[in-house]
Amino acid sequence: MNPAAGVLHDGAGYHVNEEADFVIVGAGAAGATMARWLTAAGRSVVVVEEGPPARPATGDGRAALQQLYRDSGTTTARGPDPLLLLQGRTVGGSSFVSGSVHTALPEATWRAWAERDAAWKARVPWEKLEAARARVDNELAVNKTPRSLLSDDAEALARAMPGQAMATWRGAPGCVGNGRCFLGCPQAGKSSVNVTFLPLAMQRGARIYSRCAVEGIDWQGKRAVGIHGLFDNGYRFKARANVAVILAAGAVQTPGILLRAGVKGIGANWSCHPTVIVSGLWNKPLNYAGATQGVDVQLGHEHGIDIETLRLPPAWRRLTVPGWGTALAERVEQLDQVLTWQVRLRPEAVGRVRLGKLTRKPQVEFALTAADRRALSTGIALAAEGMLRAGALVAWPQVGGWSEEIGSLKQVHELMNRPIQPGALHLIASQLFGGVPTDARGQVVGTERLIVADASALPGAAGVPPLSLIHAAASVVADYWADARP
Ligand SMILES: Cc1cc2nc3c(=O)[nH]c(=O)nc-3n(C[C@H](O)[C@H](O)[C@H](O)COP(=O)(O)OP(=O)(O)OC[C@H]3O[C@@H](n4cnc5c(N)ncnc54)[C@H](O)[C@@H]3O)c2cc1C
Numbered sequence: 001m002n003p004a005a006g007v008l009h010d011g012a013g014y015h016v017n018e019e020a021d022f023v024i025v026g027a028g029a030a031g032a033t034m035a036r037w038l039t040a041a042g043r044s045v046v047v048v049e050e051g052p053p054a055r056p057a058t059g060d061g062r063a064a065l066q067q068l069y070r071d072s073g074t075t076t077a078r079g080p081d082p083l084l085l086l087q088g089r090t091v092g093g094s095s096f097v098s099g100s101v102h103t104a105l106p107e108a109t110w111r112a113w114a115e116r117d118a119a120w121k122a123r124v125p126w127e128k129l130e131a132a133r134a135r136v137d138n139e140l141a142v143n144k145t146p147r148s149l150l151s152d153d154a155e156a157l158a159r160a161m162p163g164q165a166m167a168t169w170r171g172a173p174g175c176v177g178n179g180r181c182f183l184g185c186p187q188a189g190k191s192s193v194n195v196t197f198l199p200l201a202m203q204r205g206a207r208i209y210s211r212c213a214v215e216g217i218d219w220q221g222k223r224a225v226g227i228h229g230l231f232d233n234g235y236r237f238k239a240r241a242n243v244a245v246i247l248a249a250g251a252v253q254t255p256g257i258l259l260r261a262g263v264k265g266i267g268a269n270w271s272c273h274p275t276v277i278v279s280g281l282w283n284k285p286l287n288y289a290g291a292t293q294g295v296d297v298q299l300g301h302e303h304g305i306d307i308e309t310l311r312l313p314p315a316w317r318r319l320t321v322p323g324w325g326t327a328l329a330e331r332v333e334q335l336d337q338v339l340t341w342q343v344r345l346r347p348e349a350v351g352r353v354r355l356g357k358l359t360r361k362p363q364v365e366f367a368l369t370a371a372d373r374r375a376l377s378t379g380i381a382l383a384a385e386g387m388l389r390a391g392a393l394v395a396w397p398q399v400g401g402w403s404e405e406i407g408s409l410k411q412v413h414e415l416m417n418r419p420i421q422p423g424a425l426h427l428i429a430s431q432l433f434g435g436v437p438t439d440a441r442g443q444v445v446g447t448e449r450l451i452v453a454d455a456s457a458l459p460g461a462a463g464v465p466p467l468s469l470i471h472a473a474a475s476v477v478a479d480y481w482a483d484a485r486p
């Protein structure tokens with residue numbers, strides 16, 4: 001059967017057999033961008049998404065993670081430090097649960113990538129990338145976070161590091177500052193692709209299927225001619241792609257699909273932005289009203305790190321409070337005084353995606369280098385210093401082997417270059433990159449008509465939040481294929 005165009009089909013009650021010019025796997029940031037621009041060029045598009053339609057989570061505990069995140073938010077990478085990999089799994093992908101911070105890729109990073117990756121240079125020339133970014137930013141209403149949307153802890157970071165702290169740029173024209181971005185905006189206030197690019201693509205006839213996991217690629221020789229998958233209720237899905245198959249399942253699942261298909265050269269050069277959360281205790285209850293990520297300090301050029309305010313839902317904020325027994329109970333009593341900032345690293349380390357031998361699921365391996373540990377040590381100490389300077393009573397660095405609580409600048413300076421031992425950190429990464437080599441038109445090297453448009457086609461860790469880059473790079477690749485013949 002081939003149901004109506006321009007519709008989001010939430011699952012299916014029968015086996016589905018589809019056909020379109022382009023079949024896109026994944027309705028996240030990159031998949032939606034491709035769908036938006038290819039349908040604008042008059043091409044027919046089918047999008048297949050494993051997760052359910054985008055619905056804001058009602059609570060903020062485990063159920064919310066189950067509704068919106070892959071593996072209920074418990075996916076981890078293998079390596080010396082526990083590294084949680086957060087991946088949205090819903091129509092809208094990680095864009096639906098993002099803070100919608102849109103930061104331009106620095107030209108220096110583009111140049112460094114272009115020097116070592118000729119295909120990147122040819123595929124996404126700087127001028128095209130910038131033009132696409134302007135076009136996308138305009139459509140997603142990207143703007144500087146206004147003062148009225150800065151919560152108390154964002155104001156604290158701005159005070160602590162004047163001259164370095166900047167309001168974030170966000171695509172969130174309807175934001176009212178309720179800080180639930182990571183749970184899906186209840187106001188539809190941010191420009192996640194479920195309310196922007198996907199509806200535009202559907203207006204132009206795109207058909208989207210949710211709750212359908214793509215399991216494999218169909219081939220004619222080296223040429224990808226379609227995909228097959230399974231709805232969560234057991235019905236089968238098959239789609240023929242007359243022009244090309246586009247993989248946009250994210251920087252862990254896309255390499256996984258390709259590894260399962262036996263494509264060679266997949267999984268190397270994988271990276272992410274490992275992040276640690278530093279929390280602290282304020283001297284009075286904080287007014288949290290404001291954007292999820294309001295203020296950012298970019299120390300990348302100097303240290304390879306960023307410090308960013310991070311307004312967490314209460315159940316998540318509770319996890320950043322250290323200690324046990326009575327001490328923990330007393331601290332949790334003061335949860336409305338706890339502020340949370342994140343220290344984000346642009347790592348030197350490079351990881352890899354492999355297939356689990358038994359599960360056949362993608363498994364990431366990642367280990368920080370000694371230089372990465374030093375950079376994080378500096379970042380955590382700077383964040384703790386900033387908190388104390390801004391007025392916090394104590395900062396909690398959350399590093400094994402360090403003091404649980406930092407209450408003085410003297411203590412901070414002792415920590416500044418203190419090594420962090422392997423295993424002493426709890427890392428989280430939601431910004432993931434690489435794993436798939438692609439050619440000058442975005443095709444997977446060694447294949448034909450199999451395009452990768454998502455973060456797995458990026459040459460490395462961007463050093464800045466990547467949504468803006470992912471949208472812009474995908475729209476450049478969409479332009480190449482807009483006129484392609486079957
Ligand atoms: C909590 C969180 C907050 C973030 N905040 C920001 C931010 O403020 N600014 C920023 O720049 N970046 C942010 N990011 C990162 C950003 O959202 C991602 O880098 C970006 O969305 C990645 O785009 P993508 O297209 O590669 O993958 P995604 O947007 O993750 O989309 C991949 C989609 O493919 C689907 N999929 C996977 N496998 C299959 C399969 N086999 N079959 C069918 N569908 C499949 C997934 O369910 C998912 O919906 C955040 C990420 C998270 C998780």
Ligand code: SF4
Nearest residue numbers: 175176178179181185
């Ligand atoms: S801060 Fe709240 S209102 Fe603003 S975009 Fe995020 S969830 Fe929506």
